[in-house]
Amino acid sequence: MATRTTKQQQKAQKQQQGSSSDTNAKVVEKRKPVFTKVDQLKPGTNGHNLTVNVLKSEPVLPKNRAASPQLRQTRIAECLVGDDTGTILFTARNDQVDLMKPGTTVILRNAKIDMFKGSMRIAVDKWGRIEATETAKFVVKEDNNLSLVEYELVNVVEE
Numbered sequence: 001m002a003t004r005t006t007k008q009q010q011k012a013q014k015q016q017q018g019s020s021s022d023t024n025a026k027v028v029e030k031r032k033p034v035f036t037k038v039d040q041l042k043p044g045t046n047g048h049n050l051t052v053n054v055l056k057s058e059p060v061l062p063k064n065r066a067a068s069p070q071l072r073q074t075r076i077a078e079c080l081v082g083d084d085t086g087t088i089l090f091t092a093r094n095d096q097v098d099l100m101k102p103g104t105t106v107i108l109r110n111a112k113i114d115m116f117k118g119s120m121r122i123a124v125d126k127w128g129r130i131e132a133t134e135t136a137k138f139v140v141k142e143d144n145n146l147s148l149v150e151y152e153l154v155n156v157v158e159e
Helices: 002-023 095-099
Strands: 046-060 076-083 086-093 105-116 119-123 129-133
Touching (some): 046 086, 076 095, 086 105, 095 129
Parallel strands (some): 086 119
Antiparallel strands (some): 046 076, 046 105, 076 086
């Protein structure tokens, strides 16, 4: 019985040491999110936080994806979203499609810019988040659509 109590005592001591080392751990403070406007978006960037209104949402029909059954069940919608500086196309996938209804205001967190056929699209992957919020009080500037601007990849050769 003496060995059993020593094992229990050792276990208790380890737990106490573990809890005391937890109190010595550094406390990481979270940074406040920095919100950007649509007209500040650039190709190939990520980590954007935006508050936007959904103007349009159109489902995209999958083109014969017979590779696997999982791909066939992916729902995709192209949504035109914008704020008081401009608009851009948002690619909504699966559950995101249900959130992106015309007339709603959403917060896009950790969004990234994807390039599709030379134009910018904004998307939120598994590392980001979409939250529905109260209706925004800004008027969307619809004549500045960043998805209509076509970009071309240019390789720069240094001499």
